[in-house]
Amino acid sequence: MSHPEETDHAAPIMTAHRAGLIGCRSCGRVWPESEIDCQRCGATLVAPDRRSLNAVWAWLLAGFIFYIPANMFPMLRTTTLGGIAGKTESTILGGVLELLHYGNWFVGGVVFFASIIVPIGKFIAIAWLARVAGRPATAHDAHWRLGLYEVVEFIGRWSMIDVFVVAILSALVQLGFVASIHPGPAAVCFALSVAFTMLSAQSFDPRLIWRGLPLRSRKD
Amino acid sequence: MQTEGTYDLTTGAGLVACPRCDALHVEHDLEPGETARCIRCNAVLASPRAGAFTRIIALSVTSLVLMVGAVFFPFLEISRMGFGNETSLFGVAMAFSHGALMPLTVALMATIIGLPVLRAILLVYTLLPLSRRRSPFSHAVGAFRLSETLRPWSMAEIFVIGTALALVKVGGLATISLGPAFWAFCGLIVVNGASNVFTSATTIWDAIEDGGASTDGRELSRNAAP
Numbered sequence: 001m002s003h004p005e006e007t008d009h010a011a012p013i014m015t016a017h018r019a020g021l022i023g024c025r026s027c028g029r030v031w032p033e034s035e036i037d038c039q040r041c042g043a044t045l046v047a048p049d050r051r052s053l054n055a056v057w058a059w060l061l062a063g064f065i066f067y068i069p070a071n072m073f074p075m076l077r078t079t080t081l082g083g084i085a086g087k088t089e090s091t092i093l094g095g096v097l098e099l100l101h102y103g104n105w106f107v108g109g110v111v112f113f114a115s116i117i118v119p120i121g122k123f124i125a126i127a128w129l130a131r132v133a134g135r136p137a138t139a140h141d142a143h144w145r146l147g148l149y150e151v152v153e154f155i156g157r158w159s160m161i162d163v164f165v166v167a168i169l170s171a172l173v174q175l176g177f178v179a180s181i182h183p184g185p186a187a188v189c190f191a192l193s194v195a196f197t198m199l200s201a202q203s204f205d206p207r208l209i210w211r212g213l214p215l216r217s218r219k220d
Numbered sequence: 221m222q223t224e225g226t227y228d229l230t231t232g233a234g235l236v237a238c239p240r241c242d243a244l245h246v247e248h249d250l251e252p253g254e255t256a257r258c259i260r261c262n263a264v265l266a267s268p269r270a271g272a273f274t275r276i277i278a279l280s281v282t283s284l285v286l287m288v289g290a291v292f293f294p295f296l297e298i299s300r301m302g303f304g305n306e307t308s309l310f311g312v313a314m315a316f317s318h319g320a321l322m323p324l325t326v327a328l329m330a331t332i333i334g335l336p337v338l339r340a341i342l343l344v345y346t347l348l349p350l351s352r353r354r355s356p357f358s359h360a361v362g363a364f365r366l367s368e369t370l371r372p373w374s375m376a377e378i379f380v381i382g383t384a385l386a387l388v389k390v391g392g393l394a395t396i397s398l399g400p401a402f403w404a405f406c407g408l409i410v411v412n413g414a415s416n417v418f419t420s421a422t423t424i425w426d427a428i429e430d431g432g433a434s435t436d437g438r439e440l441s442r443n444a445a446p
Contacts, residue, residue: 013260014244016237019229021244023237026365027425028265030232030244040429042361048242099389107388146240146261157372160331164375164382165389167328170315171307172298173390179300183316188324195327198372207242210260 048207059200074184133208266422294399
């Protein structure tokens with residue numbers, strides 16, 4: 001993959017940080033470093049600094065801690081025929097295996113992807129981005145990392161889909177004696193885990209990705 | 221007043237910093253339909269659209285009307301072996317209203333119903349005076365910033381996909397019929413999507429500033445003498 005803008009630029013790109021200025025992340029306006037709040041949109045001005053990564057790590061840890069009970073406790077409690085035909089409690093992974101067992105590959109696949117692959121991938125991706133942020137990198141690395149960050153930021157909210165599925169099933173399948181579904185404690189843990197991971201991704205400052213670039217490109 | 225194309229590297233006047241990579245750009249007023257992208261990371265910096273404010277207002281009001289329908293009409297109905305159950309959107313949110321799961325009810329109500337409604341109201345409040353070329357309401361800055369902060373937490377479209385998944389899941393076990401609220405909700409997603417296409421945060425910030433709110437004399441003016 002080539003980035004013509006990047007390779008064609010003989011001169012290094014001037015950033016607000018190098019110019020001794022501070023850019024507003026909410027509206028783009030540029031201010032002297034002494035300003036505290038953006039006077040156009042009122043957002044607090046934050047310099048691209050590795051110290052802001054502490055918030056990323058804190059939220060990420062909180063999200064990870066809640067992900068553990070989310071996988072251990074039951075997500076759904078199903079009662080069929082008044083408990084005669086069975087009373088099952090299924091965890092996230094158990095629910096996926098059950099769906100696959102009944103040949104429901106599509107829903108099983110979506111739930112597996114949204115509740116297991118995406119959260120774990122997100123933990124790894126955010127931890128890696130926070131670790132390498134501000135470290136030396138090439139322009140190519142930086143483009144790749146920004147792409148990864150955008151994917152994490154976009155996909156984060158979609159993990160909430162499993163919580164919604166549990167809510168709809170519990171509200172809908174209340175057929176008294178025949179069948180009823182109740183939510184388990186894992187639903188709350190999972191929702192909190194997703195919310196904390198979203199906050200973690202939001203506290204990551206993508207400008208740090210570009211801080212590690214050399215001041216001059218190799219060509220000059 | 222700042223003239224177009226001039227900038228000051230000590231105060232930052234006339235410059236725009238990319239929120240993704242911090243690259244500095246000289247600020248220019250764009251024609252409707254043009255898109256400004258970051259020279260380094262290619263992020264969209266601004267993309268004004270002709271008549272965008274009026275359209276966003278119209279779409280926000282539409283989404284409010286649809287939301288009223290989505291909340292009060294029946295959402296889904298299930299029946300099996302003579303037993304039936306009907307649920308509304310409130311019923312779905314109330315699914316967690318037993319004991320320790322109560323806080324999740326509040327969160328679900330907020331993400332599915334509360335935040336989409338609040339964001340629509342905030343957008344109308346911000347843009348209504350601007351679309352008529354009047355000065356913005358006194359809290360327009362705070363209102364629009366809140367609306368932008370809440371954007372990722374408004375999860376109506378995720379809820380609709382979740383509904384579809386749940387239907388596939390129980391489809392084999394019982395007969396399900398979709399109520400008018402379900403279709404209202406689908407319409408809501410389309411309307412919100414269209415509204416997002418027209419929303420360019422930078423353009424709205426510029427308009428609020430040009431309209432006279434919290435100005436510091438830095439806004440671009442084409443008519444100012446050089």
